[in-house]
Amino acid sequence: MMSALLKNQWKIFMNTMKSQPGKNYFGYLAMIAVFAILLYWFSAGIWTIADAVTEQVFAGILSYGFLLVIGFIILLGLPQVFKHLYSATDLNLLFTMPIPTRYIFWVKYLQSFVGVPLLVFVLYVVPLFVYGAFIDANVLYYPVVLLVLLSVIVISLSIAYLFNLLLVQIVPASKANEFMTVMSVLSGIFVYLLFMLPNLANDRPLPEMILSGLPLFPEWVPLTWASEAIIGARFGSMDFLLPFIMTLILAVIFFTLTSTLVERGFRTGWVKLSEGSGKKRKKGAAKKSGSKLNAPIIAVGKKEWYAIKRDMREWLVFLPLIFFFVFGFIGFLSSGGGLSDLRGPNEVTWPITQAILLFIYAMFNGQVASSTIAREAKSVWILRILPLSGKDIAFGKLWISWLIPFVILTVIEVAVGIFLGWPLIQFVTGIVMKAVVTAGISSIGMWLGTIGAKYNPANPQNRLKFGTAFMLMIASYVYLLVALIPFVMLLIPVEAIDFAQQLNQDIDGFFGSAAGFIYTVLNWKAASPVMITVAGILLMLIISLGVSYLFTMMSARKIDQGIEIEMVQDVKSKPALGRKHGSF
Template sequence: MTKNLIRLYWKMGKNQFRTAPDSTKIAIVFSSIAAIIFTVILSFAVGAMAMTLPSEFFSSIYAYAFSALLTFNILFGVPQVFKNLYGTNDLTLLFTLPIKTRSIYWFKFLQSFIGFPGFFCLFSIILLTVFGIASRASILFFPIAYLTAFLFTLIGMSIAYLLNLLLIQIIPVHRAKELMTAMSALAGIIVYVLTQLPNLLMKNQPSRARVADFPPMPKWIPMEWAAQVLSSASVGSIGFILPLLMTIILTLFMLSFSSSLVEKGFRTGWIKMNEGNRPKKKRKGTKVRVKLTSPVIAIGVKEWRAIQRDIREWVAFIPFVFFMFFPVISIMNDEESIRLIMNNPDVSWMVAQAIFLFIFTFLTSGFASSSIAREAYSIHLLHVLPLSGWKIALGKFWINWLIPAVFLFVLEIAGGIILKWHPFNILFGMAVVAIISLGITGIGLWLGSIGAKYNPNNPQNRLETGVSFLLMFLSFGYLLIAALPSIIVLIPTDTIAIFNEGERPMGLFGLLVSLLEWKAANQILLMIISAVMTIAISLGVALFTLKLSARKIDKGITINFVANKK
């Protein structure tokens, strides 16, 4: 019966791809081309390293490479496994057929392998092949390396299934999907932690200057077994047999352990997921005094309530935390970097403002562009409200600007206290980023009104593919134009000495030198002009895009609802 299921789903998959929209096919083609290019570039790098570096270099990093493979399989596999186990419509039919639950489970396991785990396994096999050929490894290396990569992929998938089968029995049903979304977003953070692990382990050990001096992992963990397998197989030694057998036994144990939870975690979990939300408790009626406020404020408050009660909305902030928090860990691991930052508050302030400005531009644009699609199935309410499109757009605008801005203010104040910034610099940085984010909020809101999309299986995907690319390009272009006046103010005039050492630069750098020379003679006037230009650009873009958004709302907004089918 399982073979018939596989054959049926293979035909369904081919038919689904054949009847898919052209935009979906184009996206798949471009994604495949990008993956191939990335694989080719990385293969050249691995091949060059294999030909030039000694074998001792790789024997110390095999374990870290397999740690990365295992981590990617677990963390990118968890949301995919959750979707296959509990989020597909075909389970309603499958559970009514005379098929054992365990057979359905193994079919779903195979179906999950075709996604991220299969890609990571194929990717690792390609790199291992390039490495083996370039390093002139023994012919025994290739089948053993392929088998090891496949076993670690299965271990990662087993752990992903275990997490899902266990969590569905522990956490409340109405929070399950939100938890999976958060875990998916945390994948990049944990992977970054893994890549920084060698630096953290080598703290206060400056003598370890080479990558080959990575601290060895404990002998009892599976990644070290894999390192022993590859090291022995590359030279044709039979020393790989024992660690390979241990890896096979561990894989079989993990597969058996995950399948032992099928009845309680799979079927029962699916039933719980389809029972609906928890029953609401009846509350005693209380008299509430309602105070009428401005419609613009009411629209913003309504938007805030929708954001506040859904944890998936806050996932947008996780990449920002990722880029801000973990570089701090790397810096704190280096005493010289700490000393440089603490002794030069002006330098640390300028670097922080550049990071804030870049990240907050894309954070705010993405947050605001989701505003229209956030309405989802209640979009028809916007059409019947006795409000103009301008008031609705303005109500959504101020709340989508304020939430990231408050986050920025907290970070600015915290950074100023820790790094001893001047109070004026803190206020100036807050003002510049907050003002520039006005325009990007308007751009996000406008593009969200013309390319809104709602996908029940992926709530964070709220823009059409083409519109999302347009948002990225417009955000970057706007950042360059709006931030240019402030950048000129922030660059110290001492920089002119660097350009005066050689020939006078031409083009943009020549214009920059001229502006810096004029700034040295008219610093106050330049600051006033820069402030006026930044405010004019930001407010101008914000008002223009708000007008476009209001016009679109008045005409009627449509959301592309993606069919929830698998």
């Protein structure tokens, strides 16, 4: 039975690859080439420093490396595991056939290796083999490395499966859409605690612990078993046998524990989520008074807000923000820092905070704006029959996608500013500056959403093709650098004119020209500070608002022409009004 299921999965994989458009093959080759180059550089670095790596240092690197394996597989592999367990399109057929549930589960478990675990395996096994070849390790070293690394991956993957199988029994069926949100938050907290474990268990910093050869974990920790097995096999010593066997046994225990939850967590969970996603809400009592009509742009924005508000998965895009602030703050305190260390002169803390917030805006604004296009994948026909122009739709989506991150980050900025004791003028200046500049990021994100939208019902927060998402990241930061040039010039004090002149004289090329430009502007600023300030503000407004208007109108034109949204999974509904589903 297992062989038949595996053959079926192989046929599905081959048919999927054959049905891919040609441009996807080019993307796969590009990603493989990039991965191969990174792997080569990594291996070359290992070969260069291998002679300086002592046994104790190697043990510390292995222990923390295995910790990273567990963390990355849990964090990055959870969506993949969820897809295999509860969103795979073949489950509808497999569960109706006389196949034991455990066989289906084992096939899905093996299928999960193709993805993040496989990449992690290659990324680790090649450098370890390179290191073994450099030190002329014993022949036992290579099979032990393979089996230990596979055991660690099995343990990591089993933990990811346990997250899914246990949480699906807790989350109500009516909250099926929130399942991935809860799981992502809990897994993020778990992985963060894993990464912080060496710092919490020792008084010294992690790099110092590794370079000094001190053990990162006690001997009873399984990560130590895995590293000791490889260290022992390197010299051909039989001391590797006990930790090696214990690591294998632990992997078997985790896999067995995962398999015991198959019937209740897998089949029942799939039924539960399938029913939960199909339940209809009860209609509320009809209101006596008629609803108020809004302007088209306001109405489109409100429609977007209601779509975001009713599905918690839409807020997953802000999950890294929570980790960045909360866990970063906890890590700062756990490393010995105090609240008083964060305070300083306003001339220092304010620009640094603005730079951090703008970096975060560039990360989130474009992504939120681009998601508004792919969100229409199943309802594009509604927009086509409404008396709305592309301009109304584009500006309606723009203002709400700009406003949501602006409100969230402004609240954070106000709290930080009160803590740091900023004056009112700095509060107002920072908020107004970011309100103007970030509108351009949102407009760029929305335009890229019109040319590279993607919709995956199993992963709704991922709404851009890979290449388009990469373009968005680059374009957001390039725009941010250009738009902030006038503002930065206003912040540089006139006292820096001598330093800029010296740099202009000592440095050639691009940086010398930049120093010369700064020197010229500072001369103008010293001669007429008010005029230069007004000119800088006007230039920043022209760049930001000009980019916002330009890309929003480009988005409106694209909407009027028609947009293709790539559907990752087939849908059962027929195309509306003769149009291809996912286009408008």
